[in-house]
Amino acid sequence: MGPSVNRALYVSAGLSFLLAAGAARADTTLTVATVNNGDMVVMQKLSSQFESQHPDIHLRWVVLEENVLRQRVTTDIATHAGQFDVLTIGNYEVPIWARQGWLEPFENLPAAYDVDDLLGPVREGITYKGKLYGLPFYGESAMTYYRTDLFEKAGLKMPDAPTFAQVREFADKITNKDTQTYGICLRGKPGWGENMAFITPLVDAFGGQWFDASWKPTIDTPQWKSAVSWYVDIMKKDGPPGATSNGFNENLALFASGHCGMWMDATVAAGLLFDPKQSQVSKTTGFASFPTGEFKGGPTWLWSWNLGIPSSSKNVDAAKTFITWATSKDYIKLVAKENGWVAVPPGTRKSTYDNPDYQKAAPFSSFVLKAIESANPNGQTAHPRPYQGAQFVGIPEFQGIGTQVGQTIAGTLTGNTTIEQALKSAQSATERTMRQAGYPKAAEKEASK
Amino acid sequence: MKDSAAKRIFITILGWLVALLLAFPIIWMVMTSFKTETDAISTPPLFVWHPTVASYAEVQERANYFSFALNSILISVGGSLLALAFSVPAAYAMAFHPTPRTRSTLLWMLSTKMLPPVGVLVPIYLLFSSLNILDTRGGLIIVYALMNLPIVVWMLFTFFKEVPREILEAGRMDGAGVWNEMRYLLMPLTLPGIASTGLLSLILCWNEAFWSLNLTSSAAAPLTTFIASFSSPEGLFFAKLSAASTIAVAPILIFGWLSQRQLVRGMTFGAVK
Structure with a gap:
């Protein structure tokens, strides 16, 4: 092995190390477009905890009025501009947009996410051709x-x-x-x-x-x-x-x-x-x-506000990490810990309605569950x-x-x-x-x- | 004598009433911003209540007002200066070196204001996306300058028309070129007009909502997007929205108050000869 080959090896090893270190430190900034509803405001406030758990993911919030949000997001997706990574969208849009190929599907969700815990009608509303195209943040009847x-x-x-x-x-x-x-x-x-x-x-x-x-x-x-x-x-x-x-x-x-x-x-x-x-x-x-x-x-x-990922996003994996956090059982527990059980996002998970603390804090919960299940x-x-x-x-x-x-x-x-x-x-x-x-x-x- | 005193009192009262009527929405907004959400929606409306600054605290907690305000200032000033930079030479050329097509060019410029902005949203959005200037201050400055260009050119054109051609000709006789003519003769003579045009453009930029909502998301978002973020489809928001609106309009209100003499002077410039 000649000295030039050795030098080349050292240089390439050094470069690989630098690249790997760079990749490990590569920070992602997610732009989250949402509406100004109480539950979303709470999510925005608590998202600092997500950022401290995931130091490589930063969140940038765009809060818009509902109709403006729809117009902005539709323009952005239709022109493939990729301004947003996470969207707040209703169950009216999810199947229509999924059919257009505008949304990323959620597949292979981790077992801890417990997808079967999602309320049936809410889950069906955001499913297109057997795949989920959004995860429910809160639901209502x-x-x-x-x-x-x-x-x-x-x-x-x-x-x-x-x-x-x-x-x-x-x-x-x-x-x-x-x-x-x-x-x-x-x-x-x-x-x-x-x-x-x-x-x-x-x-x-x-x-x-x-x-x-x-x-x-x-x-x-x-x-x-x-x-x-x-x-x-x-x-x-x-x-x-x-x-x-x-x-x-x-x-x-x-x-x-x-x-x-x-x-x-x-x-x-x-x-x-x-x-x-x-x-x-x-x-x-x-x-x-x-x-x-x-x-x-x-x-x-039946209406649900869901978090989805536009197909134009360049940070799909990081967006999935954030959305699974924001719609998880642990997030609901976090809201309960910080703001009390009455403030948790309703209408998405069976486990919320089975929780005696929630039943105590929200005496209307049985009506809500019944309404959603019979919607x-x-x-x-x-x-x-x-x-x-x-x-x-x-x-x-x-x-x-x-x-x-x-x-x-x-x-x-x-x-x-x-x-x-x-x-x-x-x-x-x-x-x-x-x-x-x-x-x-x-x-x-x-x-x- | 008695008649004229009565007339003066009547006109004064009428003036105050009209002023109050015009200012009432702003006054009501400021009052609402110091109410709780429940007081804000109370029927009949409350004129006496326990004031609170809770809405202001919440608005400041949820969004960084100063970054939005800074964007508003930079974009409005930038957009107005850029519009003026293009309009002064354009209006000079049209006022002092007109061609047979000048009038129709001016009318055509104004006619672009008749197109609803949403009609060109998609092409502009695509252009911004391919130039990579979505959500940048520079991008919005360009749009605002273009948006105000017809009005600014028209206003400057009418101000410049008031300047006697002979003054410029005398300057030319003394050897002044085009630049010196504009710099040392035209601009000092029409400064009140240019200033009031700039101020009007600034106010139009500050209040513009359509393009700022559609072309920015966070980095370049001005105060109009800040206000819009407090409207809610589900939940009470009137007090918070009023607080956000009050602090969003405060700088331009103060600015308008301070420069009102300049504005009025510019508006009536050349009216009395």
């Missing part, structure tokens, strides 16, 4: 909140599983507009994720649905008319004024400040209403299931349907359709149009959109499987 003191005063008793007919009777008896006490508060703000999130399960319960088996809209049917009439009548008679401006937050504010007798909305409100710092009625709030109608057992409401997003409506989703239709066109129909229905609340006119125009607008989108098409049928 819908339930009924009511004021025990007002019910007692009116001599009423809320059943565990009320019907829409009973709700109507109770609302009439509780309303006292002189004291600004309204029998019922419901979403009226137009939007696919606003008023239509309530109207869709309401229509299902009245025996209606969005589309028939051949993707023909069925909005002009008597079932829709009965459901929308129930909604408009009760809101006009027993609802707060200006209801078309009320979404989740506005109703939360109205209920928390003692202006509503009943409110049907997302289960995530339970924790907020139960918190005396945020609610003036924390001691007088009762819980019951989401009301049922003539058609029972159909889809009701039935893949279940059937009164007649066979070609789509999936509980309070939404799992097709990309639904955002536009839902918002447009939502605006038409809001018009009936303000008295601008009659229910018949509204449903007729919603039907023809939806027919047009579906025709332009090329329905019925085989691909969509396959996608919703």
